[in-house]
Amino acid sequence: MGEALGGLLQPGDVVALFGELGSGKTMLVRGIAAGLGCPRGDVHSPSFTLINEYVARPGGGGDLPARVAHVDLYRIRSEDELPGIGWDEVLHSRHVVAVEWAERALRWLPPDHLRVTLETLEGNGRRLRAQATGPRSVQLALGWVEAAGLEAKAS
Numbered sequence: 001m002g003e004a005l006g007g008l009l010q011p012g013d014v015v016a017l018f019g020e021l022g023s024g025k026t027m028l029v030r031g032i033a034a035g036l037g038c039p040r041g042d043v044h045s046p047s048f049t050l051i052n053e054y055v056a057r058p059g060g061g062g063d064l065p066a067r068v069a070h071v072d073l074y075r076i077r078s079e080d081e082l083p084g085i086g087w088d089e090v091l092h093s094r095h096v097v098a099v100e101w102a103e104r105a106l107r108w109l110p111p112d113h114l115r116v117t118l119e120t121l122e123g124n125g126r127r128l129r130a131q132a133t134g135p136r137s138v139q140l141a142l143g144w145v146e147a148a149g150l151e152a153k154a155s
């Protein structure tokens with residue numbers, strides 16, 4: 001699922017991840033990074049830094065290699081800390097941005113971002129819900145549904 005989304009993401013896109021501990025947020029970021037051509041093995045929860053950067057392997061096309069900013073707000077104490085950890089730089093630097101624990105910094109998210117909520121089901125399955133907040137994220141959500149071979153439900 002993550003890889004299908006990663007294949008659609010462009011610099012400046014923001015994916016906000018919601019879901020309890022262990023619901024699969026980091027694993028989804030691993031897929032997103034892979035879909036953008038970054039090595040899966042690079043992806044680990046940013047713990048001390050709060051933001052990790054992954055760069056795609058060179059090769060293919062004349063485009064600059066994709067860069068992913070992986071933000072994890074689990075350890076943030078207050079929303080006010082966000083500007084201090086490099087958030088503004090990341091938003092303005094043509095990264096694809098994926099944010100774990102996005103509910104901890106809702107007011108700093110750009111108006112148009114894709115919201116993905118993960119839930120753990122009985123028997124180790126996961127439910128994933130995607131919600132758009134503007135025209136670009138609508139495009140992403142619909143593209144993702146198509147790329148993953150699913151059906152969209154209006155709500």
Ligand SMILES: Nc1ncnc2c1ncn2[C@@H]1O[C@H](COP(=O)(O)OP(=O)(O)OP(=O)(O)O)[C@@H](O)[C@H]1O
Nearest residue numbers: 020021022023024025026027028045100124125126
């Ligand atoms: N789609 C999935 N299906 C089955 N197991 C999964 C899935 N996604 C993640 N897991 C498993 O759940 C565990 C936690 O995953 P992950 O670290 O991605 O969660 P997280 O939401 O990032 O957790 P945290 O809140 O601690 O950051 C891992 O052991 C992983 O293998």
Ligand SMILES: [Mg+2]
Nearest residue numbers: 025026045100
């Ligand atoms: Mg995580």
